[in-house]
Amino acid sequence: MYLQIKKHFNILITFRTIMAALFFMTWLIIGGGISCQSQEPSSSAPAVNEPTTTDEQPATPAVIEVTIEGFAFKPAEITIAAGSTVTWQNNDSVIHIVTAQDKLFDSGSLSNGNTFSYTFEQKGTFEYYCAVHPYMKGRVIIE
Numbered sequence: 001m002y003l004q005i006k007k008h009f010n011i012l013i014t015f016r017t018i019m020a021a022l023f024f025m026t027w028l029i030i031g032g033g034i035s036c037q038s039q040e041p042s043s044s045a046p047a048v049n050e051p052t053t054t055d056e057q058p059a060t061p062a063v064i065e066v067t068i069e070g071f072a073f074k075p076a077e078i079t080i081a082a083g084s085t086v087t088w089q090n091n092d093s094v095i096h097i098v099t100a101q102d103k104l105f106d107s108g109s110l111s112n113g114n115t116f117s118y119t120f121e122q123k124g125t126f127e128y129y130c131a132v133h134p135y136m137k138g139r140v141i142i143e
């Protein structure tokens with residue numbers, strides 16, 4: 001008789017434990033859902049600001065240096081904002097001439113240490129090469 005009561009008591013305890021666990025899991029799921037929703041507005045607020053700052057960066061004109069070294073333009077391709085100035089410096093011991101494919105600019109003869117600057121006002125892709133060594137090629141992308 002006593003054993004039977006104890007057995008019933010144990011089943012009741014197990015049932016209560018399962019119900020408590022289920023209730024706790026439901027509370028976790030609902031609680032997690034609420035905390036996710038409450039975090040969304042705060043996390044989306046800086047996300048709106050981030051693209052604004054990255055949009056502003058390319059719009060800022062700058063002065064960019066391209067070195068001429070080892071019969072190559074370094075870097076060979078640059079992407080910059082309209083109004084930016086590119087300064088080429090010849091670090092080779094031979095003469096190089098920075099020439100635009102569309103004849104937009106021409107540096108003339110650049111000996112060692114000489115520089116040439118050009119300001120890009122228009123958006124677009126500008127291909128250039130060295131008139132002395134036409135295999136030397138570069139590109140300026142204005143955004």
Ligand SMILES: [Cu+2]
Binds near residue numbers: 095131133
């Ligand atoms: Cu050259």
